[in-house]
Amino acid sequence: MAQLSDxxxxxxxxxxxxxxxxxxxxxxxxxxxxxxPSQINYVLATRFSVDHGYIIESRRGGGGYVRIVRIESHGExxxxxxxxxxxxxxxxxxxxxxxxxxxxxxxxxTAREAALMRAAVSRNALALPVSAKDVLRAAVFRNLLIxxxxxxxxxxxxxx
Amino acid sequence: MAQLSDxxxxxxxxxxxxxxxxxxxxxxxxxxxxxxPSQINYVLATRFSVDHGYIIESRRGGGGYVRIVRIESHGExxxxxxxxxxxxxxxxxxxxxxxxxxxxxxxxxTAREAALMRAAVSRNALALPVSAKDVLRAAVFRNLLIxxxxxxxxxxxxxx
DNA sequence: TCTTATTGACCATCTTTGACTATTATATAG
DNA sequence: CTATATAATAGTCAAAGATGGTCAATAAGA
Numbered sequence: 001m002a003q004l005s006d007x008x009x010x011x012x013x014x015x016x017x018x019x020x021x022x023x024x025x026x027x028x029x030x031x032x033x034x035x036x037p038s039q040i041n042y043v044l045a046t047r048f049s050v051d052h053g054y055i056i057e058s059r060r061g062g063g064g065y066v067r068i069v070r071i072e073s074h075g076e077x078x079x080x081x082x083x084x085x086x087x088x089x090x091x092x093x094x095x096x097x098x099x100x101x102x103x104x105x106x107x108x109x110t111a112r113e114a115a116l117m118r119a120a121v122s123r124n125a126l127a128l129p130v131s132a133k134d135v136l137r138a139a140v141f142r143n144l145l146i147x148x149x150x151x152x153x154x155x156x157x158x159x160x
Numbered sequence: 161m162a163q164l165s166d167x168x169x170x171x172x173x174x175x176x177x178x179x180x181x182x183x184x185x186x187x188x189x190x191x192x193x194x195x196x197p198s199q200i201n202y203v204l205a206t207r208f209s210v211d212h213g214y215i216i217e218s219r220r221g222g223g224g225y226v227r228i229v230r231i232e233s234h235g236e237x238x239x240x241x242x243x244x245x246x247x248x249x250x251x252x253x254x255x256x257x258x259x260x261x262x263x264x265x266x267x268x269x270t271a272r273e274a275a276l277m278r279a280a281v282s283r284n285a286l287a288l289p290v291s292a293k294d295v296l297r298a299a300v301f302r303n304l305l306i307x308x309x310x311x312x313x314x315x316x317x318x319x320x
Numbered sequence: 321t322c323t324t325a326t327t328g329a330c331c332a333t334c335t336t337t338g339a340c341t342a343t344t345a346t347a348t349a350g
Numbered sequence: 351c352t353a354t355a356t357a358a359t360a361g362t363c364a365a366a367g368a369t370g371g372t373c374a375a376t377a378a379g380a
Contacts, residue, residue, distance in 0.1 A: 003223035005335065026360055036337045041361065046334090061344025064359040087301060096301050113276055120280035121301045140286070140300070141247060141256050144277045163379090165325060186370055196327045201371065206324085221334025224369035 004035055008043045012068060021069040026058075044068070051086070051098035053105060073106050096121045119144050168193055168203045172228060181229040186218075204228070211241065256281045 008029070015022045030037040048054040048068055057067040073079065083099060097118060104114040119125060125140045168189070175182045190197040208214040208228055217227040231240070243259060257278060264274040279285060285300045 003335070006223070027358090037360075038338075038362080039336060042335070058360060059344075060342065060358085060360040062346065062358050064344070066360075091301060110272075112270075113273060116273060116276045116280070117301075120276070126300070141251060141259075141277075141281045144280055163325070187368090197370075198328075198372080199326060202325070218370060219334075220332065220368085220370040222336070222368045224334075226370070 004033060004039065005043050008033055009047045016070060020072065021067055024066045026066050049098060051095055051102065053102040093121065093123050116144060164193060164195055164199065165203050169207045176230060181227055184226045186226050210244065253281065253283050
């Protein structure tokens with residue numbers, strides 16, 4: 001039961017396997033998947049955001065299109081600065097996870113490392129009613145440990 | 161007579177006889193057993209906790225699921241239990257770092273992974289006067305990123 | 321009684337849709 | 351040739367739908 005959104009995501013990524021960009025007709029794609037056109041926008045917003053490493057360009061009107069462009073990696077120091085800037089002093093889980101996927105896709109971290117990172121920033125790890133830092137740290141660390149022990153047989157599986 | 165919870169436990173364990181993980185629909189399972197959906201959560205919490213050697217992941221919304229993953233790491237499960245026990249719900253930085261060093265020495269994590277873990281639990285990452293969890297998360301994540309990039313740059317230097 | 325099990329009301333998150341809006345190209349009128 | 355209308359696209363946003371989570375009250379067992 002691949003979700004519609006997941007199917008559309010895969011479809012687009014398949015199209016982009018060779019090229020760093022692809023042009024689509026929003027309505028055509030929607031019709032192909034038998035869904036509302038705005039569904040395409042949803043997929044783009046949730047899976048092809050800048051944080052995921054993509055840029056969306058589009059044009060309305062006759063001959064309109066949606067272009068998805070993969071952002072090529074630049075110097076990493078630069079990327080680090082950009083990411084730190086992006087994060088600022090407040091960031092939500094979705095953004096973190098998007099960035100982590102991005103790092104993974106660019107082979108800047110291994111799957112295990114990405115998993116560790118997710119563990120460290122997940123809601124589960126941090127959304128506690130903490131008062132003492134040690135309590136919070138315990139939660140974070142527990143997550144990290146679980147992650148480490150878990151990854152032995154997870155290495156080949158696709159990450160979520 | 162078997163309790164409902166026991167039946168559900170057995171049912172899930174049967175599903176997991178072959179695979180190390182299984183995906184469920186919470187509502188489907190509940191319907192199958194004619195019980196409240198939250199009953200499933202109860203079973204998971206009491207019989208498939210980390211202490212029991214399982215990890216639960218889930219997703220809400222359309223296409224949501226509950227995934228049960230068995231932690232089967234060659235005798236290391238015991239160590240995990242011990243460590244989790246030692247941590248409890250409060251732990252200081254030194255203890256964490258000591259444990260991480262230990263994991264590293266036993267080759268349960270790579271140097272990079274250990275560094276990530278230290279980054280996630282360090283004073284620097286967590287000892288902020290935070291109130292909002294997003295603010296805290298940003299601090300943790302910033303540390304993780306710096307760690308990833310620092311290691312990567314070192315590797316590059318080594319390579320060249 | 322004390323622990324474990326069960327349920328239900330209320331909450332959180334993710335997806336899908338549709339009505340309404342915005343932009344652009346092309347046809348048409350003047 | 352220009353101005354305007356029309357058609358062809360795409361975007362936005364809020365509501366509805368589809369799941370799963372939490373917690374406290376209650377019930378059932380030991």
